[in-house]
Amino acid sequence: MSPLRNVRSWLDERFGWDNLIAPLRKKTVPLHRLSYWYFLGGITLFLFIIQVLTGILLLLYYRPGANEAFESVQYIMTQVQFGWLIRSIHSWSANLMIFTAFAHMFSVLFLKAYRKPRELTWVSGVILLFLVMGFGFSGYLLPWNTLAFFATKVGTEITGQVPIIGKPMMIFLRGGEEVTGATLTRFFGFHVAVLPGLATVLILLHLLLVQRLGISIPPKLEVQWTANPSAKREMKFFPNFMLRELMAWYVALGVLGALAAVFPWNLGVKADPFVPAPAGIKPEWYFLFMFQTLKLIPPKVWFIDGEILGVLVFGLIGLLWLLLPFLEGAHPSRPKRWITGLAVFALAYMAGMSVYGHFAK
């Protein structure tokens, strides 16, 4: 008996290993012309794993604190062997992960994969997307450079616009009235402890739900396959789909490596709270559509402050987005196109506003 079989047999004897992984063996993936969208969730998971691994490596040298953070990142970029690669991969991977998470969400919307019985998968996924954006926001400040400092100042100021709870929330996020070293320590805590803990639990729940409920089939195809079971085509998850997913992960790794080597992540200039904010300062691309919208809202809309209105509307949209599967009604079999229309509009709006925000002065 080979050593691997010995280990397996040892585990099976004690924990019922074969029973534990039996569902994985039975798991299948539907095969159709849109099957490639199924890779996005896996790629996002792969990028999250990369984030965890490179994040742990960065922790070996990173020192949170207004007087040390910038210098420690500079040290990582210039002195630590392959430090530049680890930090650049961490930053690029973060951006790619946010992109693939958004793409995964829209693919789920267009393929109607959020419908019963997968409502909770959608809810956990949307919360994960919010967490990923939280990772981006908190991680952006950690190098303590000028752009990060002022982006955090603007970002937390927007949080402060929320009526009643806004100001206390802003003070909680900043660790005081202003963005200081206390904010940096706090964001570091969120970034390396609170958010990863929450994200890990939610990812496990998300994967458990995917495993439990199986992979969804687009409604039209499901109708066809129910009517004609012989037309149904599927692939075993393990090893067939897993090997293909592995290929996608390798491609993602190649893209990450190329981005990190050709465009190493910029360090910027150390933050100085006493200098004025650079002209035309903008947030990271994934917050740009919200930022640009807030900029375009007039200062007063009827009797409400424009910015407060914008923050409230975005908050409401976020909540409705989270509860989207429950808004479709009790008869998901009935053709409902409005959510697809909404998804197309949301995608076009986000893309359009982001491009506008990028070029706007």
Added chain:
Amino acid sequence: MATLRNKLGPYCAAWSMVLAGIVILGVCPAYGQIKNSCLDCHSALPDPLEVSQEKFTQDIHSQKGLTCASCHGGDATSDDPDKAMSRKAGWKGKIDRKHIPELCGTCHSDPAYIRQFNPSLRTDQLGQYRTSVHGRRLAAGDTKVAVCTDCHSVHDLRAPSDPRSTVNPVNVANTCSRCHSDSGYMKGYSIPTDQFAKYSTSVHHEALAVRGDLSAPTCTTCHGNHGAAPPGVDKVQNVCSNCHTFQAQMYEKSSHKKAFQSASLPGCVVCHSNHGISHPTDAKLGTGPDAVCMQCHTPGDACDQARAGFQSGLSRLDDAIRGANQVLGVAESSGMEVSEARLAQDQARDSLTKARVTIHSFRTDLVDQDIQAGLKIASKNLQAGKNAMIERNHRRLGLGLSLVAIALMLVGLLLYIRRIEG
């Protein structure tokens, strides 16, 4: 114990209190204001007798509680013009130009009086004025020269720190130019009238008016204000050295000082001019149209050789800094982290500036010392830039090899999938 009671109800009492409060608040600001009846008529009179209430409230004297009578005499509290402007009440009428400095001096030369308003304000203006060209000429009967009100304005006189003041550093040159650029007015004084035109093109004007650097010199910085006079030929370097300390120290010990003194040449002005001082460039050391050395020196002599050495040394350092900058720029645009070398470039630039200052010693050994220090730093920074480029190429090679490995892995996986699905 007896308790006194009135017949007011509680609401009536409250209203009475509020009314009393309003009356007191209304009266308070009026209390302390001194009546100034002069403005009642003079605000309606035509120029030059016109002094509006609006104009006079801008005047610092008015703000400190002084009235028209403080300078012109008379009784500003009387509404009757005859009483207000009676000689009995000390009315002086229009103040004669030749008496203006003395009149201003009655308060501004009295430290005890001035201390009440501004303890740090100087009280030697009149004394200084008497020593100035303006003051001496006025004493000699020339009433065309500037008196206090010509520069400081009158009836709307503002503190010099006020940007609207005619004697605020930013406005001083314009104020002086009102007379000194007027060739008709200056006729008979046998001094040029192009100072302001030249100053407007100077590096000093650019610093003050364009960059807003209030430490940059204007007319009064070099000529003095109340004691205004042209600095003597042999004292020019004392004026310049107030700001250009290091250059002056170098010049003091140089061979040029003695040479200029013996030839009665005005120090710094010989090479840099006075009002129209342009930004000094290394071309001043050359032989082209901007060159200054060769205006006195003979081509081929020892000084000419030293000049050529200075120029080539500065040029070498400048080129080295530019070269390092270029390589660091390319490395930076390739995403390489070279901020430390970028920072060190400032040190190289400092050496270049120091070498340019040391030129005023006219000693080749001292100038060469600064140039060598700068060249050493620039060379180190250039090497840092080159190393960054080598590192960049290594990274790209590493990326290429990694991508080949990934491609091989992908091919392997594809073949394996085909095999298990075949």
